[in-house]
Amino acid sequence: MHKYLITSREFYTDTPAIFRNILHEQFKEHLPTYALYRDKSNPNYDKQASHFIEVCSQFENIKSFIHQNVELAKELNATGVHLTSSQFDKIKYAKELGLEVIISTHTHAEVFKAKQLGADAVTYSPIFTSPNKGKPKGVEDLKKLVNECDINIFALGGIVEQKQIEKIKNTKVYGFASIRYFY
Template identity: 35%
Template sequence: MNLKSYLITPQITSDYIASFPLILQMFQPDFAMFRISQYDCMQCFDEVLKLAERFVSICQKSGVVCFYNLPDSLLENALQYDIFASFDGIHLKNTQASLLESFNKANPTKSKKLGFSAHNKDDVLYALHQGAHYCTLSPIFATPNKGKALGIEALYSLSYALRQCTFALGGITSQRNIDTLSSIDGLQGFASIRYFL
């Protein structure tokens, strides 16, 4: 089975963005996430805006569907800037579940896609019921500092319909991991940071 691939950025820097076109050319992901973690928020917001603008431009030129994922401290400000309207959608953190419904109300035409970080089957069910288009489910494989791996059993526990809206995430660092995931019927794809480094 052909899995879709979803690149998640590590800490965003000017150097990373400079190498981003080559990364996209080498790995040819279907999706990419501009991710700013709580720890990256030391960057001034103006710098985040510049990096986001370059990220979107590169993704659009490469035909890659792009999402942004921001901590609460930046999310409210981001929605006021046109650059974030250029993204194909938003990916909400598990701690931002309360925003699922309000995002969908603000997006009645569904022109923007909505993703969600799930950590168990109930999270997946809840997010999709609230209008998310897809979920990442993690950690599937062992990942530093992410707790006990769910294992591929967590993916098999999802119905075929749920798997079609799910990206496996966590500990996916090699083709061997991807080959293992390819055997799971209906799985949308895999998402990773380290695989794409």
């Protein structure tokens, strides 16, 4: 099962040297196959994103993604862009630029729409209880979705311990994404 590490200013800070060091250590410890630079409040987002890409490039098996910003992802030579659930209209553009696309989804209909529009993968959330993310979908709903739709799905939301990963393994989901699990 693929691991998708998502950064958060809360855990990784916005001080470049500290950020790079923490990120490098988390990559070494957890060996994710996907990583996302996500920080909704950093005034130096572009600069910190370049540090993120630099650290990712030190690990040959990590695909690097930039949150929301298609142009920045292309400029920094990221593997791809992770779009929000309000950015379905950007999928085609990102694909035309040669980027892989992951998009956030919260309903089965959004997952099918992402597949139809050419996204490479989705995050589907929240699976478990997660702060400020609404009612959890649960493992059975995830399992049903995985069986209905042929797109790579990352389970997201409330995955903080190995016991949650064990619960979703049987769904045959492509992978899981998390912030808190990786810190």
